[in-house]
Amino acid sequence: MATCYPPCAVPGSAAGRARVARSPHIPGCFAYAGLNLTCSMSDEPRLPLGEPAPDCLLPNGRYLHELRGQPVLLAFAPEEWNPAHAHQSTIFTQLLGAFDAGSSAPEAVVSCWHSLSCHGPVAAQFGVAGQRALLLLDEQGRLRWQTTIRPGHELRTGQVLAALEALRPDAPAPCAAAGEAAAGAALAPAGGGLSRRTFVTATLATAALLLLVGAAEAAGPVSPTETQPPMPAPEAATVPVTLTINGEAHRLEVEPRVVLLDALRENLHLTGTKKGCDHGQCGACTVHLDGHSALSCLTLAVMSEGRKITTIEGLAQGETLHPMQAAFVKHDAFQCGYCTPGQIMAATALVQDKQRRSAAEIREAMSGNLCRCAAYPNIIAAIQEIQTA
Amino acid sequence: MHPFTYQRATTPAQAVAAVAPAPGAAFVAGGTSQLDLMKEDVLRPSLLVDVTALPLTTISALNGGLRLGAGVSNTAAALHPEVAARYPAVSEALLAGASTQIRNMASLGGNPLQRTRCPYFRDPAQACNKREPGSGCAALQGINKVHALFGASNSCVATHPSDLAVALAALDAQVQVTGPNGPRTIAFPDLHRLPGDTPQQDTTLAHGELITSIDLPAFTGRSHYLKVRERASYAFALVSCAVALEMEGQKIRRARVALGGVAHKPWRVPAAEALLAGKKPSEKLFRAAAEAAFADAKPLEHNAYKIPMGRNLMERALLETSGLQPLQGPAGTAFAASVGGVSGE
Numbered sequence A: 001m002a003t004c005y006p007p008c009a010v011p012g013s014a015a016g017r018a019r020v021a022r023s024p025h026i027p028g029c030f031a032y033a034g035l036n037l038t039c040s041m042s043d044e045p046r047l048p049l050g051e052p053a054p055d056c057l058l059p060n061g062r063y064l065h066e067l068r069g070q071p072v073l074l075a076f077a078p079e080e081w082n083p084a085h086a087h088q089s090t091i092f093t094q095l096l097g098a099f100d101a102g103s104s105a106p107e108a109v110v111s112c113w114h115s116l117s118c119h120g121p122v123a124a125q126f127g128v129a130g131q132r133a134l135l136l137l138d139e140q141g142r143l144r145w146q147t148t149i150r151p152g153h154e155l156r157t158g159q160v161l162a163a164l165e166a167l168r169p170d171a172p173a174p175c176a177a178a179g180e181a182a183a184g185a186a187l188a189p190a191g192g193g194l195s196r197r198t199f200v201t202a203t204l205a206t207a208a209l210l211l212l213v214g215a216a217e218a219a220g221p222v223s224p225t226e227t228q229p230p231m232p233a234p235e236a237a238t239v240p241v242t243l244t245i246n247g248e249a250h251r252l253e254v255e256p257r258v259v260l261l262d263a264l265r266e267n268l269h270l271t272g273t274k275k276g277c278d279h280g281q282c283g284a285c286t287v288h289l290d291g292h293s294a295l296s297c298l299t300l301a302v303m304s305e306g307r308k309i310t311t312i313e314g315l316a317q318g319e320t321l322h323p324m325q326a327a328f329v330k331h332d333a334f335q336c337g338y339c340t341p342g343q344i345m346a347a348t349a350l351v352q353d354k355q356r357r358s359a360a361e362i363r364e365a366m367s368g369n370l371c372r373c374a375a376y377p378n379i380i381a382a383i384q385e386i387q388t389a
Numbered sequence B: 001m002h003p004f005t006y007q008r009a010t011t012p013a014q015a016v017a018a019v020a021p022a023p024g025a026a027f028v029a030g031g032t033s034q035l036d037l038m039k040e041d042v043l044r045p046s047l048l049v050d051v052t053a054l055p056l057t058t059i060s061a062l063n064g065g066l067r068l069g070a071g072v073s074n075t076a077a078a079l080h081p082e083v084a085a086r087y088p089a090v091s092e093a094l095l096a097g098a099s100t101q102i103r104n105m106a107s108l109g110g111n112p113l114q115r116t117r118c119p120y121f122r123d124p125a126q127a128c129n130k131r132e133p134g135s136g137c138a139a140l141q142g143i144n145k146v147h148a149l150f151g152a153s154n155s156c157v158a159t160h161p162s163d164l165a166v167a168l169a170a171l172d173a174q175v176q177v178t179g180p181n182g183p184r185t186i187a188f189p190d191l192h193r194l195p196g197d198t199p200q201q202d203t204t205l206a207h208g209e210l211i212t213s214i215d216l217p218a219f220t221g222r223s224h225y226l227k228v229r230e231r232a233s234y235a236f237a238l239v240s241c242a243v244a245l246e247m248e249g250q251k252i253r254r255a256r257v258a259l260g261g262v263a264h265k266p267w268r269v270p271a272a273e274a275l276l277a278g279k280k281p282s283e284k285l286f287r288a289a290a291e292a293a294f295a296d297a298k299p300l301e302h303n304a305y306k307i308p309m310g311r312n313l314m315e316r317a318l319l320e321t322s323g324l325q326p327l328q329g330p331a332g333t334a335f336a337a338s339v340g341g342v343s344g345e
């Protein structure tokens, strides 16, 4: 019944707009492959499953219809970081991680989510009005799966992988019916011999494109078809907080649930401190609190008031690197550099006591800082140089 | 993370008064368990009461023992010279746990109250009676590799993850709490409970009860903590063992042994302790004690490996504590506590 899915309309065409405008709302609740995940109707994007997606201009200057022939995953998130969406970055980090883990097609991953928007005309075209949402289009540009990530909730990457899996050639035909039935079909648990990991790898290696949309707003999108009232994020009370960072007092208004890491990065734009796991497991977010190393991802900003906070930005004296920074450069103690600010903050806190540590002791003391590039021997060498200096 | 209101308490009474009447309220100290689980959407308190400003951050002498304030950091406690010298099991357990950063943040009051690391508990999409009473237990039929051998129920087979708690159970520490009904003292082995039909309740503390200190009784014997984990450092125990040994001449006067990673609480093994009392330390004796300790273990589908691992670990912990075998590193450090070494060398 392929005819029930006419090809995607040309950019801005009346046909495309009309189709979206006429679309019935998708059903409010459905079970996702084994998971009993309930979505309330008002939270759902309003583009019906099985319908061709409206066209739009993408951040890279291409039109969505040019991507036909491969599955496309559209991700919407607020343009501005908002503490009411405390998980927005985690979701996309996890998602990229999930794809990265099995993908040999890195060029397919466009990571520009910091400038995404779930407000505005492109979002409205897809029925997204302020919520974080993910939409999966098949090779023919038809909507095959969608989900909204409500404030305070996290996306389970497994759902996305399951949805991608359902796009494989031997998955149940999606055309049987639109709406709920299609949702069921698209999300049916995998059969067949391929494991999920193998299939996703294969899909990604050959075809899939993870495309994160939103900066399209700036690029001049096709005009909106139907503007829906934006879903305002629930307003939570903010509290005034004064943080003493690198010797300077910063006054800000944050919700109590904002962790120091997000306050540093998103409110104060001190982006040297990195977010890796966001759960205390990697050390990328290490800062000093009153001179001791601590994880800013598990410290509330409100709880940091009155404490002396030092971040990687506070180590250098003007243009002169901190000796530990210089030692890291000298010993080539990094590759991609993502873990490096956290490593350096942990290392500088460690050597403060002037104790001479063996390599084994350094390794043990630094075990909270993971390095995906495994620069460990060089990190140890840098620290050893400083403690013997 | 769900929105909540935040209060900073400056006295224990204030903290209790804020939490006790509010069913959705919780204390927060280092936040390393509490905030992590709030980010996972496992916990959704409506009010967080910060207890880090309470005057509970000192370590002082008490009746020949030590009083450790609930607000003392794991690092400060582990490196305290009196703790390291007189209660090495405590320092070893602390230093073999988590990472430098987390130990700097974590508090002695919060550590024993951290929640289980059962992966199903941490995933709100899974059935879990501990997180959502009545929803079932996904671990029973799921991957139960890190789950309990002892004292579990059909409602929950989770283990308690704290290293410190195992050492404190072996040393018969006392927990001082204050609450809506005033102060009381809890013997450490009675702080945690078995899951029964109410696994949502980890401890015997009432809502709003605040730990003010952990008291280590006078102790002149030897103590030691040993931990097996999946990587050399920065991982929770698969199985661990704390031993407190008091000698009389050549013979063991009293032995106390607690196992970690095997039950919903630190697991004391009275049968093995009785077997050790009055005997001369030997490899054979320790083997027999370890056999006795695991005699009534009830493995699940994926965790039977913990029985031989735990037996060997307990035997070794006894050998090392008694001096029949050398410690693997300086007493009171992570090196002494880590089976397989910590350095990856």
Ligand SMILES: Cc1cc2nc3c(=O)[nH]c(=O)nc-3n(C[C@H](O)[C@H](O)[C@H](O)COP(=O)(O)OP(=O)(O)OC[C@H]3O[C@@H](n4cnc5c(N)ncnc54)[C@H](O)[C@@H]3O)c2cc1C
Residues within 6 Å of the ligand: A279, A280, A281, B026, B027, B028, B029, B030, B031, B032, B033, B034, B035, B036, B051, B070, B074, B096, B097, B098, B099, B102, B105, B106, B107, B108, B109, B110, B111, B112, B113, B114, B161, B162, B163, B164, B209, B210, B211, B212, B234, B235, B236, B237
């Ligand atoms: C990546 C990682 C690895 C870890 N590895 C280990 C490990 O190997 N071994 C180990 O033992 N632990 C480990 N931990 C756990 C960590 O040690 C604990 O989370 C920490 O000790 C808890 O202390 P806290 O002060 O941060 O408690 P919080 O997170 O602030 O609180 C924990 C609980 O205790 C309650 N609470 C806090 N203080 C009091 C008080 N005074 N009275 C009453 N209730 C109170 C809180 O309400 C909450 O329910 C790890 C944690 C992470 C994130």
Ligand code: SF4
Residues within 6 Å of the ligand: B116, B118, B119, B120, B121, B127, B128, B129, B130, B131, B136, B137, B138, B139, B140, B147, B155, B156, B157, B158, B199
């Ligand atoms: S073992 Fe306990 S914590 Fe784990 S899923 Fe079952 S009920 Fe939940």
Ligand code: FES
Residues within 6 Å of the ligand: A274, A275, A276, A277, A278, A279, A280, A281, A282, A283, A284, A285, A286, A295, A296, A297, A298
């Ligand atoms: S971001 Fe990984 S430990 Fe904080």
Ligand code: FES
Residues within 6 Å of the ligand: A333, A334, A335, A336, A337, A338, A339, A340, A370, A371, A372, A373, A374, A375
């Ligand atoms: S340098 Fe790449 S993660 Fe450490």
